[in-house]
Amino acid sequence: MSMEMSDTKSARPVTPVTIASVRGLKVHFQSKAGRVHAVDGVDFDVRDGETLGLVGETGCGKSVTGRAFLRLLPVPPGILAGGSVMFRPQTTCPDCQGDGCERCDDSGRRPAPCPKCRGQGCTTCDQTGIESLDLLTISDARMRDIRGDRIAMIFQDPSKALNPTLTIGEQLGEVFLQHRHADLLAAAGIAEDQPGWQASALRRLASQQDRGTDRLLVKLSGAMRRKHRAIRQALDERIAAALSETQIPNPQRVMQSFPHELSGGMRQRVMIAQALACDPDLIIADEPTTALDVTVQARILDLVRQLQTSRGSSVIYISHDLSVVRHICDRVAVMYAGRVVEIGDVEQLFTNPRHPYTQGLLAAVPTTRTPRGQLAAIPGSVPELIDPGPSCRFADRCAKAHGPCASHDPALQPVSAGHDVACFLEHPITTASRARA
Amino acid sequence: MNFERRLELRPLVVTTAIGLLFATGAFAQDMRDTIVHGADEEPATLDPSQVEPGAGGEAVIFHVYDRLLTVGADSADLLPSLATEVPTRDNGLISEDGLTYTFPLREGVVFHDGTPFTADDVMYSWDRVIEMAMPEGASDILSDKIAEMRVVDDFTFEVTLNQIDASFLYSSVLPMTASIVSQDAVEANGGVAEGEPNEFLSGNPVGTGPYQLAGWNRTENLTIEVNDGYWGTPAFDNVRWEFGLDPDVRVLGLRAGEFDTVETDPSYIADLEGVEGVIVYGEGLLLEPLHIGFNLNIPEGVLPSGDTIPLDFFHDVRIRKAFNYAFDYNAFVNGALAGFGQVNPHYVPIGVFGYDPEAPIYDTQDLAEAERLFREAGVWDEGFTVSVVVESGSLFEIQCLILKDSIERLNPNFRINVAGVAEAVFDEALAQSPVEYAMWAKNGDPAADPSAYLETYAHPDGEWGEVHGFANGYADPEAVGALIDAIAQELDPATRADLIGEAQRVLYDDPMWLIGAQEGAVTAYRDTIKGMVIQPLWPRPSMNFALYDKQN
């Protein structure tokens, strides 16, 4: 695939295993004025270990697409109007127990086997033997297991995404308690199937399913208090470890702090620590540096990059900042008005943009060579997405618009290996299938 | 209403309660029942020297103390009590000159604290009231009349009056002032000091009465229990007064059986008639005429700003008469009082000695006559505005509203402002002399003898006569004063009755009050109470619990 990719961007060569694929995703919002087609048929794949950039103007649907992975869409007024988000969770490689071997490309992880056929291949998994979940249709309980554990999210503004009334420790701890309570119990010396009401009470406490009486029991019984303290201690160790991984100095103190007592950069580090706590397969980073000072941005970006490489997680990096995307991503998908208009390797796309929108976007990025006072802009404004008709969404603003653009809807089609564009300039044959559909 | 259904729930609770009570044994021994009375007003004090006439304490004092004489249930006639005989001229206990009264006293009577009763106690009790002269109390009833008191021997007591006074014996019946307290108990607890309330006696009555105080939880209740060592006919049951309850709550409590007797007024009787287990008692009249006073003594510049009347407005007898003609008596008696009451002439109430039923009275609204008199007085065309001050929310206020409606309907230029004020404000307004309102409404204090009324409410030199300047209004003030004095001093009943009848006629022609009605003596009680009787001469609510027997 991306043969020209520089070493700094990926530590290891990847076989193009697709960890997630989005097909025909449509998310609409019901408003008083009508139905807003915020995301209207988005297709793309996320490959294992890669960083996929999702770029576009505000309101193009990139955040909604990102949130669809975690089903964090407000429903209503949001409507999941169609499509699928297939996700292949990874599991510790059974051959090397995570140490890294040939079969798992030294990553220590392999796609989880299909639970129905145990990896043998069946109709459910399309004979691949690999578990594949449609994140839009799985049960809420299954979704919760995936959230924070297999797929995590880094939010745009850490000052809003951290609960102001809970300490950092409490908020980070929730992730471990939710997904790693078995480890915590084990660390405290309680086996998963240990009988007895005391063990049950502690298990409930460790998995945040405690009843009102459980806390009382812990207060009353000395033995339980000791065990509980052991759980808390194991938890604290994990929280501290997660924090120091994001290069937070003095994690013990930070754990006791409330979000408003930390700087913006520190808060985003906390968010990152929280997202990475359970070694997720996929991280949705929704403009994680927009709310930060420029000086802090770079350090945070480096940190994300570094942690991602060391863990081999995949990242969907949502941003409107092309220079950042170019710096950090392996591949880029350009979105416009609820559609992906161009997708490809970062070098290909930046050196040879094919879609007029991408071209305009790139031209708008000021470089050191841009003369003073000559900032380019794309004329016109983003169209309203209420009940759009069959036409290229960009047609109104496109200098190269011609015949079919106004009456037909272009589809994403390859122009070169790993580089797809949806534009009639590239595919003059009227493939108006979507318009008729 | 669906009252029966409300009662259905009670057995459930009561059964549980009884079960529990038996378990604790709280109810086990006491064979005596307790009559529970829903009272109107809590006593401020139980000291006979300090209790106000008509205040809640008077009823308690009535039951725990005795007086020298008493009034029976059936009539206004005097009966012996701590004195063994009622002094009369015939039995020689009133001296020939009518000034000296001798009271032979009962022997072997003991106070609740065990000390014996003697003539010294009588002397001490009356002296004490006169000496303390508490402003709240009514010491002048004794001090105005008595020239000298003497202890003749242990069981003979003598009083000499300033002048002949036909109503004096009734003074010895009044629970406030005339009750006999234990000298030893008082001397041991603060003694007597002029103008200083006695703390001990205000909460710890030591008397000889048929009851003794058992407990007083301020703001909640007061219990008296039967005095087993009583010299006279013993009482049947203990009594508990429950305080702090609105009239309608008392009525409900009676319906629900929480109370055996209640203090109520005619407007609630409709809610009680026909209720199972409740008997409505509606015989006789209270001796507290509901009146509206005319002020004939208004100083310059004190009237409320809206009033347009001249200061001598009520000096004109035609105007006073016109008001009396204009009032809608029917609305008051049959509407507000629900028929429990009677139109009353003037200050010789129905039921006191000497009342002459033949004398003319204002008893029907006569608007034509009222108009004629107003025109004659020259106020018809110009009109007037006058304020009448009254306690807001009271029956008296309703009387004022009826007056307002009556007068204002007569002529749109006539305006009556009903100035409803708080009770304390009203009391303060009336304590001013002269009063800063042209009119006010309240009721009279009960008395057993017509002279008490006539002197207080009609005599130009009497209490209100002075304050209101009756002398400015009577056609012949001296004659009225002389007539009332004569009634007070006339000891021959027949002659006295004639004089009283004459006074009624004089006061009809020259009225100083507008008397809306004489309120009916009504009450209601549970049918478990036997022997119910009401005597308006007993302190409010005119009940003597010693006569009532509760039978379950």
Added chain:
Amino acid sequence: MQLRDYIIRRLIVLPILLLGVSIIVFSLTRIAGSPVGVYLSHEMSAAEVLQIEQRFNLDKPLPVQYFYWLKGVFQGDFGWSGVASAPVADVFPAKFAATMELSITSAIVAVALGLWLGTYAGVRRNKMPDHITRIVAVSAASLPLFWFGILLLIVFWANLGWFPVGRSTNDIWESIAHPTGFYIIDSILAGSLTALLDALWHLVLPSITLGFGGVAIIARMMRSSLIEELQQDYVDAARAKGLPERLVLKRHAKRNALVPTVTVIGLTIAFLMQGAIAAEIIFRWPGLGRWMADAVVRGDQATIMTYVLFTSVLFLLANLVVDIIYAKLDPRVRLGD
């Protein structure tokens, strides 16, 4: 440390405010007239009135009278209640207990029900339960408490006869001792189930009446702040962690929504104090409110003064407690700024 300083500062200001309140009310009462009326009967002579004025120092100049009143207050003497025919200080404890019992019960009803209802509606925004809650809330805020109480009386007492008026059934009340004056507590101390049931039975209608308005206020605020909190990023962040909705709601959204709601609960305390007057009149509850109403109608100034003073003490303390809870709930709050 900072919180403690704040509390101390507030407690120091409290008596100053009370002094201000007492001066205002005292001067107002005395401008309108002497309180001598409660000691008088309507047929006293001027000399007798003067005698009584001297006994109570009412013949002195106004500032001296205020000094005597203040001195009395410090000695626990609040004057003579003409309404209760007893010293204010003697009557106060029992009435206070009665009112507190009612107010606390109502507050519990209002807070518990209000929070629950607000949460229920807020989570189901724009669905049926939410619409109903909104209608109930706006209606309840407009409902004259005294009228609502009367409607309850008409239905549940006069017609159905399910609930009584007053505070207790007399015989049951008499059957136990009253060391605290709180009927519920006393009945538990006495171990009397009958008395406890009697206490609760009498509390039902008045506490519903009194609590209802509070429910509305609290539910309304809880609903709107919960809706606001549910739109915050940190709620999505909590969901993104994989937390079950129960915890997202309880630990994150609801807890934070409580912050603004707590200030409204503070307002509800004032609402309860005010409402207690009408509720006590309607249900014949022998508490401070009814006493105050009687005092107002009969011009009993000593009672009015005491009531106003105690109400403002309670009110200020309650507000202080609310501030403290507020600071505890939200670490960002810096008190006293």
Added chain:
Amino acid sequence: MTDASSPLRRPSLPRETALRVRMRRSGELAVKILSNPTTIFGFVIILLMLSMALFAPWLTTPNAPDPYQMPRDWGALRMPPGTPNHPLGTTNTGGDVLYGIIWGSRTSLQLSIIVVSVTVVIGTAIGSIAGMVGGKIDEILMRIVDVFLSIPELIFALAIAAILGPSFTNIILSLCLVFWVKYARIMRAQIILVKQNDYVDAARIMGDSRLNIYFRDILPNAATPVIVQATLDMGAIVLIGATLSFIGLAESGIAEWGVLVSEGQAGIASGRWWASTFPGLMIFLWALAFNLVGDGLRDALDPRTEGR
């Protein structure tokens, strides 16, 4: 620096456009307010009440000489609804309940208009002085406000009304004495907030007089919460005023809803429900209407709270 001499005199054109913008905005605002059905419901009730108050002399025969006194029919006490001449029944003193309801709307209207206008003016003035002048004066005014805020409003008003004596005028007076505090506080806070805006600084730099700045730049921008609060208080004041008269602080016999509810309560044990029920319903509807309109106004003026 006077306006005329100032070289930086503000051109008159922007003010006109500002006015036009404001007019356009108020048109939009009206549309926005009226798009809410519950607000319209509130308006309808208010209109009905107002017309009832306006046409009271034609709807009933006014009681002579004082129409604000209940006409008492002493021959028809405690009559149930449906009695001839008394469609909604009579009170304990023979007052016609329907008459009380109709004329009570006038009493309530007087009460709320007088109290709200007086307290808004006083409160705005005091709050403005505190907010504009600041310093010692602000400090003193706010300490006075603190004292007033140490007692719940109704209880303070109750105490004052009790002292003044029972009359409807005194209820109005006592509410005026208590309610201004609220507006003073809102106004002061708003002014301090608005003062921080750049356009106020700009106006100051331009050399506008303080009074000018206050009336042109600060007051209009600070008034919104006061307007909303005043609308809500139109209802709340009738509620509190009725509570005071219920407790017994109005003169008796006056056609006032709270008085009627109070008079009626004595009869409910005996099944006379009507004398309390109907007037209470009127108080409820009155307060409800103003609450609905006030809420609608707040939603329209402060979009942040919409739908709550």
